[in-house]
Amino acid sequence: MRLLEDRIRRDGVIKAGDILKVDSFLNHQIDVAFVSRLGEEFHRLYRGCGVNKILTIEASGIGIACLTAQFFGCPVVFAKKAKTKNISSDVWSAEAVSYTHGGTSTVIVSKEFLSDKDRLLIIDDFLANGAAITALASIAEQAGAAVVGAGIVIEKAYQPGGAMLRARGMRIESLARIKSMDEKDGFTFCD
């Protein structure tokens, strides 16, 4: 999506350690009008797929998911990061390894909000090693819900997550796919 690639080139900041900061418009400050256009694009890609619910993960996914859900006319469910090791039997849970913060976290969704009647679109801001999407897909599977696909704002295509998930048969639509990025030379996007 050209609009997004241009925005990343303009406002994205590359930091040492393969960090891309897009917090001026996506995940700290949110340019709501702009993100709504991303949501419209997710709807164009997934309309007609019977999506009845959007599944995302706190915190960065929530705004994108809500602005996308308006086009589908459906609710959002956001997975929470568990604050304790004691996981209640009322929730579905899965492990996710955070790429940015390191360490493993347990993500949970109350059982009452997902069922085998659901056709889910998974939304997230980044796809790198695929841990968050894998955890959300695991939760969907436990609930018996169908996953129509995932809508990702920015995929680091040089990281293994996208290829791994596609090889498993999951439809992944990433609005910008970064082929490489470098503090000196900037961004190259996949064609």
Add this chain to the structure above:
Amino acid sequence: MRLLEDRIRRDGVIKAGDILKVDSFLNHQIDVAFVSRLGEEFHRLYRGCGVNKILTIEASGIGIACLTAQFFGCPVVFAKKAKTKNISSDVWSAEAVSYTHGGTSTVIVSKEFLSDKDRLLIIDDFLANGAAITALASIAEQAGAAVVGAGIVIEKAYQPGGAMLRARGMRIESLARIKSMDEKDGFTFCD
């Protein structure tokens, strides 16, 4: 707001320990169409106040803030809960005592996203003891930003936060003000 009071009566679940669960429509599953109507009401209350940015706090505030921001045509900034004790000099920070989880957390906002040119509307899902709103107001003050007021979805009016903040001169608009709630007798709202 009658629409919200009715929804709380229908779907809110009162638990021991003064817990009100509204996670079927507000802060785990999000009824996006419904929350958008809350956002429209915040806009009705605060339009003409020169709001140019909405300030909220992760995670539950983000969806409400984004859906509200669409009516104002402005961006959202969400404060983050610091993951480490080492607070960078690039952020404004303040302490907040969580009512639901207990314990103190440090909330932070990057300095680049708030300035003395901003006129902020603070948005959050709950107001009880006022800790989150106080922390956000402190961050706004550090940045030199004006706080036009706060828009709260549900105020526990029998808790001290609302009165304390109003006594300090902050405009607080709560869409539902719970006078009392009880597992047996249900909800009473302020007139």
